[in-house]
Amino acid sequence: AYKALVVYTGRQNADLIQAAVSQHTVTAVQEAAAATADLVAQYRTQGMDAAGVLAAFQGGEAAASMRDETETPLSDAQLSAVADMVLLPQRRLTRTELVTVIGQQVAAGAANEQAIIQAIGSPIGFGSQTGNVRGVMAGARAMNLSPDDLARLAMLVRDGLREAAGDDLISRGYHPEQVHEFVGDIAALPGTIVVPQTTVVPSQQKDPK
Known part of the structure; x- marks a missing residue:
């Protein structure tokens, strides 16, 4: 799993996700991934395109929204790594x-x-x-x-x-x-x-x- 994360999201993200699992359990990471997917679905419903969704995450708006709705123990960097895993954004x-x-x-x-x-x-x-x-x-x-x-x-x-x-x-x-x-x-x-x-x-x- 770690090798796959490195290939698709980069070593830094893979390390962040691995650290999140070690520090907060795999369940916490799975919950963060589910919350990310839900938030992306909300953005899509609002008519936001892929670039807009990426901008929302890069600007910190998405992380703030998730913290308002869930009590995740993950750091902002760990949440971003999870978002990369969920979104696999590309250009x-x-x-x-x-x-x-x-x-x-x-x-x-x-x-x-x-x-x-x-x-x-x-x-x-x-x-x-x-x-x-x-x-x-x-x-x-x-x-x-x-x-x-x-x-x-x-x-x-x-x-x-x-x-x-x-x-x-x-x-x-x-x-x-x-x-x-x-x-x-x-x-x-x-x-x-x-x-x-x-x-x-x-x-x-x-x-x-």
Whole structure:
């Protein structure tokens, strides 16, 4: 069960849920999950879409509502972890959107892919795509490419113009081997990536409970 939680909700959420079970019993966690599902059903009845439901949890409104209606012993961070388990929220990013975020984070001085993960609001990493994400980061940094540059290159790759993307960079004086590897990393990213999201707000992310 723990391994499944790690895969679908991230290690931090899995640790929070495991801690909640240890501290407050599995029944308390099950009750919190049921309360979460009930609250989501209420939101849906009110006409709230998936983005609105996620925003309600991220903004703390949902946790406050649950505390008003139930006497859960779980901490706010533990409640958010349970909500992630119940909702399994997701968003879809195109390759162009992802490399634009990568470019923005590189420009901001990001040292590794953790900044990208945080920027897109995901509780888990990139898995088998981690090497490609790092490659795009390294190439963008080495060639001093802007987010707009990366977006344009990704669109060329999307349109089947991978060679044109490489020629553009080579014409700027970059080594063909470096360019080939960099464009290959962009092309290796999925055209659309499904990114898990989290209801945990930044202030909760270091909650030890």
